[in-house]
Amino acid sequence: MRRYQLMKKVLEQLGVEDGRVRLEWISSAEGTKFAKVMTEFTEQVRQLGPFKRDQKAAAGGEG
Amino acid sequence: MSKLKLASYWAAACGGCDVAILDINEKILDLAEVADIVFWPVALDFKYADVEAYADGYIDVCLFNGAIRNSEGEHVAKLLRQKSKVLVAFGSCAIWGGIPGLANFKRRDDILNRVYIESDSTQNPERIYPQTKYRVPEGELELPEFYKDVKCLADVVDVDYFMPGCPPTAAQIWAVIQVIASGNLPPKGAFIGCSNKTLCDECEREKTGKKVKKFYRPYEIIVDPKKCLLEQGLTCMGPVTRAGCGNQCTSANQPCRGCYGPVDGVIDQGAKYISALASVVDAGTPEEADRIISGIVDPAGTFYRYGLPGSLLRRAK
Numbered sequence: 001m002r003r004y005q006l007m008k009k010v011l012e013q014l015g016v017e018d019g020r021v022r023l024e025w026i027s028s029a030e031g032t033k034f035a036k037v038m039t040e041f042t043e044q045v046r047q048l049g050p051f052k053r054d055q056k057a058a059a060g061g062e063g
Numbered sequence: 064m065s066k067l068k069l070a071s072y073w074a075a076a077c078g079g080c081d082v083a084i085l086d087i088n089e090k091i092l093d094l095a096e097v098a099d100i101v102f103w104p105v106a107l108d109f110k111y112a113d114v115e116a117y118a119d120g121y122i123d124v125c126l127f128n129g130a131i132r133n134s135e136g137e138h139v140a141k142l143l144r145q146k147s148k149v150l151v152a153f154g155s156c157a158i159w160g161g162i163p164g165l166a167n168f169k170r171r172d173d174i175l176n177r178v179y180i181e182s183d184s185t186q187n188p189e190r191i192y193p194q195t196k197y198r199v200p201e202g203e204l205e206l207p208e209f210y211k212d213v214k215c216l217a218d219v220v221d222v223d224y225f226m227p228g229c230p231p232t233a234a235q236i237w238a239v240i241q242v243i244a245s246g247n248l249p250p251k252g253a254f255i256g257c258s259n260k261t262l263c264d265e266c267e268r269e270k271t272g273k274k275v276k277k278f279y280r281p282y283e284i285i286v287d288p289k290k291c292l293l294e295q296g297l298t299c300m301g302p303v304t305r306a307g308c309g310n311q312c313t314s315a316n317q318p319c320r321g322c323y324g325p326v327d328g329v330i331d332q333g334a335k336y337i338s339a340l341a342s343v344v345d346a347g348t349p350e351e352a353d354r355i356i357s358g359i360v361d362p363a364g365t366f367y368r369y370g371l372p373g374s375l376l377r378r379a380k
Contacts, residue, residue, distance in 0.1 A: 001352065002341040002342070002344045002346060002348055002352045002356070003338055003341040003342070005336060005341070005349065005352055005353055005356055006337050006340065006341045006356050006359075006362065007337050007341075008343075009356060009357075009359075009362050009363075010333065010337060010362050010363045010366060010367035012376075013168070013361070013362065013363035013364070013379065014363055014376050014379045014380060015379040016167075016376075016380055032217075051380035
């Protein structure tokens with residue numbers, strides 16, 4: 001948990017925003033929950049789309 | 064045996080690597096006994112045209128320091144690769160981007176805007192930026208293109224050996240020169256002038272397994288000279304950094320900043336350190352952990368101080 005908290009702070013500085021990282025505990029007996037979390041999260045990341053800063057940088061020219 | 068032909072170049076670098084070569088002091092005379100220096104911009108007056116005139120493979124060993132920041136760096140890297148039998152990525156900038164690689168936290172436009180428009184000492188009402196080509200009555204002037212990202216040397220050319228350090232220590236440089244002169248080269252791709260243990264393994268400070276309630280920056284505490292710096296709350300990178308520097312920083316009561324990079328088998332030094340550092344946080348609840356972790360100023364910049372372009376993410380997204 002502490003690793004996850006620290007990693008989130010580092011990722012935030014690296015432009016990977018909150019909604020792209022999620023930590024869940026799901027037991028092997030919780031198939032329904034697994035499917036629900038994965039579907040939700042996939043949809044959430046799809047909504048966020050590609051990294052925005054990168055798009056802007058690409059418009060400024062390739063290096 | 065004919066004398067070795069040696070070259071050194073600086074791309075995006077501070078000059079410290081070149082000074083480190085000079086720090087071998089009087090042994091520079093012994094170096095001149097075994098090697099002819101055929102290109103070294105910081106110390107000797109050679110031009111790019113001199114290098115272009117050499118036959119391919121003419122240079123036996125090229126020590127290349129600095130990251131690839133612009134098209135000039137890439138151009139010279141490719142030229143020296145072609146002219147050198149052995150190309151060494153010399154110092155942390157050439158290997159992982161180093162300090163100049165921290166620019167990958169920003170976008171190119173932000174950097175140019177800061178430097179040419181915003182900075183307090185700049186007056187540029189016409190918003191003039193440097194151009195790669197500019198026509199004047201005497202002809203066309205050229206400047207190198209400033210790249211979107213800082214790159215590592217191995218991103219643009221094939222590299223034979225990697226010699227870490229910011230800068231590599233003089234003792235290691237001399238040891239490596241002797242190995243090169245003997246002709247006993249290690250396998251391609253090897254890290255040279257260093258150990259494959261971590262700095263922690265070689266550190267003589269006392270470790271007690273104590274956990275940390277609060278992190279400090281070096282100026283905020285007077286450290287105990289005998290005890291582990293990490294256990295005293297300093298973000299010492301020793302657990303995830305390759306040894307070989309002679310523990311210079313920790314010997315001077317300063318935390319390791321990680322300049323020798325990760326040991327073999329570790330892909331991402333910063334990620335490894337997240338794991339190591341989080342494990343010493345002494346918190347009973349997530350809220351307390353968050354409070355303690357929030358005491359670390361600029362975690363990403365600290366954990367990737369010498370290696371953002373060479374890390375998994377390579378830049379801020």
